[in-house]
Amino acid sequence: MGNPNVGKSVIFSRLTGVRVIASNYPGTTVGYTKGYYKFGDEIAELIDVPGTYTLEPTSEAEEIASEMLKTGDIVINVVDATNLERNLYLTLQLLEKKVPMVVALNMWDDTEHLGIHIDLDKLRELLGVPVVPTVAVTGQGIKELGENIARATSPDNPVRTNDERWVTIGNITSQVQTITHRHHTWLERLGDASVKPLPGIIIAAAILIGAFLLVRLIGESLIGYVFDPLFSNLWAPVMLKLGDLLGGTGFFHNVLVGSTGGNEINFVESFGLLTTGLYVPFAMVLPYILSFYLILGLLEDIGYLPRLAILMDTVMHRLGLHGYAIIPSMLGLGCNVPAILATRILESRRERFIAATLISIAIPCAALQAMVVGLVGQHGIQYVLIVYGTLFVVWIILGIIINRFARGLSPELLIEVPPYRLPPWRTVLQKLWMRSSGFLKEAIPIILGAVLIINVLYFLHVFDAIANFTAPVVTGLLGLPKEAVTAIVIGFLRKDVALGMLAPLALTPGQLVVGSVVLAMFFPCIATFVVLLRELGFVNMLKSAGIMVVSALIVGGLLNLVL
Amino acid sequence: MSDHKQIPLNRMESGQRGKVIEIQGGQGIVRRLEALGVRTGRNITKVSSMFMRGPVTLQIGNMQIAIGFGMARRIIVELD
Numbered sequence: 001m002g003n004p005n006v007g008k009s010v011i012f013s014r015l016t017g018v019r020v021i022a023s024n025y026p027g028t029t030v031g032y033t034k035g036y037y038k039f040g041d042e043i044a045e046l047i048d049v050p051g052t053y054t055l056e057p058t059s060e061a062e063e064i065a066s067e068m069l070k071t072g073d074i075v076i077n078v079v080d081a082t083n084l085e086r087n088l089y090l091t092l093q094l095l096e097k098k099v100p101m102v103v104a105l106n107m108w109d110d111t112e113h114l115g116i117h118i119d120l121d122k123l124r125e126l127l128g129v130p131v132v133p134t135v136a137v138t139g140q141g142i143k144e145l146g147e148n149i150a151r152a153t154s155p156d157n158p159v160r161t162n163d164e165r166w167v168t169i170g171n172i173t174s175q176v177q178t179i180t181h182r183h184h185t186w187l188e189r190l191g192d193a194s195v196k197p198l199p200g201i202i203i204a205a206a207i208l209i210g211a212f213l214l215v216r217l218i219g220e221s222l223i224g225y226v227f228d229p230l231f232s233n234l235w236a237p238v239m240l241k242l243g244d245l246l247g248g249t250g251f252f253h254n255v256l257v258g259s260t261g262g263n264e265i266n267f268v269e270s271f272g273l274l275t276t277g278l279y280v281p282f283a284m285v286l287p288y289i290l291s292f293y294l295i296l297g298l299l300e301d302i303g304y305l306p307r308l309a310i311l312m313d314t315v316m317h318r319l320g321l322h323g324y325a326i327i328p329s330m331l332g333l334g335c336n337v338p339a340i341l342a343t344r345i346l347e348s349r350r351e352r353f354i355a356a357t358l359i360s361i362a363i364p365c366a367a368l369q370a371m372v373v374g375l376v377g378q379h380g381i382q383y384v385l386i387v388y389g390t391l392f393v394v395w396i397i398l399g400i401i402i403n404r405f406a407r408g409l410s411p412e413l414l415i416e417v418p419p420y421r422l423p424p425w426r427t428v429l430q431k432l433w434m435r436s437s438g439f440l441k442e443a444i445p446i447i448l449g450a451v452l453i454i455n456v457l458y459f460l461h462v463f464d465a466i467a468n469f470t471a472p473v474v475t476g477l478l479g480l481p482k483e484a485v486t487a488i489v490i491g492f493l494r495k496d497v498a499l500g501m502l503a504p505l506a507l508t509p510g511q512l513v514v515g516s517v518v519l520a521m522f523f524p525c526i527a528t529f530v531v532l533l534r535e536l537g538f539v540n541m542l543k544s545a546g547i548m549v550v551s552a553l554i555v556g557g558l559l560n561l562v563l
Numbered sequence: 564m565s566d567h568k569q570i571p572l573n574r575m576e577s578g579q580r581g582k583v584i585e586i587q588g589g590q591g592i593v594r595r596l597e598a599l600g601v602r603t604g605r606n607i608t609k610v611s612s613m614f615m616r617g618p619v620t621l622q623i624g625n626m627q628i629a630i631g632f633g634m635a636r637r638i639i640v641e642l643d
Contacts, residue, residue, distance in 0.1 A: 053598035082625045086600040114625055162594070166602065195620045195629070196577070196611040310629045314617045322631060323618065412631025413618050414595060419627075 001065060001094065002078035003087050004051030005418050007106045010136035010427065011078055012048035015146055019434050020048055022427050023300035024418050027345035030061040032068055039146055047072065055093045060344040074100045074152045081105045082114050084177055088169045096159045100152035101129045104145050108133035115182040122176045128155030137424040187420040194307045204311050207304060211295045218291035227283035236265050239275055255455045269504040276500060277451040281444050285496050288370035292334055293435045301423035305330065306415055313413050319399025320406060322413040325355045332363035336528040340535055350408040354399065356536060357544040360524040361551060362395035367496040372516050375499060379509035387516045394521065394555055442527065443494065450493040477553060478514055479560035481505055491519050493526055510563035514556055521552035572638040573619055575609040581640035582606050588637050599628050607640065
């Protein structure tokens with residue numbers, strides 16, 4: 001346990017070998033992860049918990065931390081050595097709970113260039129528990145920390161009042177810590193500049209535009225030079241052979257290879273399990289997942305996101321949120337599921353409802369975005385920009401509306417701004433690996449399932465019945481061919497496959513824009529739906545879903561009129 | 564009474580230093596600020612504030628904290 005952003009997850013990962021996502025901003029961890037640490041013949045279960053400043057929780061994530069304390073036999077209290085005073089408050093509270101404890105004094109390497117000297121022996125004596133200096137990102141001190149877990153002690157500590165704790169902390173720090181003056185580093189100057197209004201906005205614009213262009217460049221290059229050639233040069237001949245073997249027509253042929261046009265395979269439109277079912281996840285979505293999460297990981301580890309939160313605070317207040325809600329929203333551009341979990345860093349239920357609803361309506365995930373760029377982008381970048389622009393306007397307007405009607409007040413921003421750090425490659429690459437392999441593991445079964453269901457339903461002519469039934473709305477209101485409803489239905493499983501279903505319909509660019517926006521807004525995919533239900537509860541989920549359906553139809557209808 | 568000027572945090576200039584002398588607010592706000600190190604008696608330096616009543620960023624020791632405008636208004640600082 002420890003304060004937010006002190007490196008608990010990195011230490012956990014080092015001790016147990018279990019990979020967890022770690023970043024340079026408070027509130028990366030919002031749930032708990034279990035792992036095992038072996039010392040000698042004994043095996044201990046280790047739990048990574050969210051950070052908290054005190055044992056009186058102010059958010060869902062902090063509540064989880066306080067709850068988990070009750071289940072632990074030993075606490076490893078991770079302390080930021082560069083902010084001893086503030087960190088010791090939680091340390092004292094933990095000591096008062098009489099749980100055996102060992103302290104990891106993390107970021108030990110930073111104390112030196114910050115001009116901080118800490119007398120370790122004195123600190124051990126005053127706290128009465130083992131204190132191990134560590135540098136989690138390099139692994140320094142982790143072995144010693146492990147050895148000291150068995151030596152965790154629970155010295156006698158009176159339960160103090162708030163003021164008594166601060167007096168005790170003052171006594172401790174004045175005895176163990178000496179600080180010498182030093183000059184500002186260039187990273188600190190850059191950090192200060194990015195929270196000043198004018199340079200801050202210029203820096204933000206540069207970073208966001210740069211990030212967008214980089215994601216696009218890396219994604220396009222991966223598709224153009226790696227994944228697409230693999231499919232068209234190596235996989236296509238295999239598929240054509242297989243198509244011949246299966247006789248060129250029939251149910252099984254269509255399920256596996258899809259509808260082929262002679263001696264050429266259209267991987268986007270054929271809709272076979274082994275063609276479109278693999279091409280969509282690997283050659284259309286995965287490249288963008290890789291490039292998006294690489295850039296996001298860098299932004300996270302540099303420590304830029306909290307500064308973006310400060311810049312956006314005024315805007316976010318209009319939406320009934322405060323600036324920190326920008327972090328879950330940014331995560332949503334990758335996948336809505338972790339984004340909705342990340343709303344646990346927000347303080348009130350009202351904020352969580354607004355943030356989660358806005359994310360599932362107006363923040364398209366990387367998979368959907370990749371398909372939008374791939375399909376809509378064929379007709380020109382301006383159409384892609386219309387999709388993004390529309391969703392952004394929806395995000396703002398819907399936020400203002402919900403803010404007006406949802407009861408309660410949203411609290412003020414109060415966050416710690418971490419120092420800029422050079423991103424450690426180990427955590428950046430580890431995160432990239434976890435998130436991309438997570439995508440493959442979770443998405444591919446559903447994508448293949450969706451393609452299979454589509455084939456079966458087509459075969460049984462079920463879609464025709466649905467299409468005729470919903471034709472008034474789909475054709476009348478949205479101006480799409482009635483078959484497009486199948487995409488909306490499949491959108492409940494996966495939005496990337498759903499958008500792919502629009503490809504064979506020969507839509508006009510305008511219709512594709514309407515289709516993309518409606519698909520993004522209409523209803524969350526099944527994974528997001530489950531998380532929404534769990535995090536918001538049944539009643540709020542219903543409200544949220546109602547807002548989604550109504551706003552998707554209104555916006556889709558309006559777009560149809562304009563385009 | 565000291566002859567130094569006492570003003571709320573949001574009205575400090577960037578780069579000015581001062582000491583927190585009062586936090587006007589209920590237990591909840593005081594506790595949350597204290598947990599982050601903002602307590603009466605602490606020396607702080609204002610780093611910046613966003614326009615349009617945006618958050619105030621300040622430096623305490625080695626740490627920077629951003630505080631929403633409404634909360635910053637209730638933190639009274641005595642300038643050095």
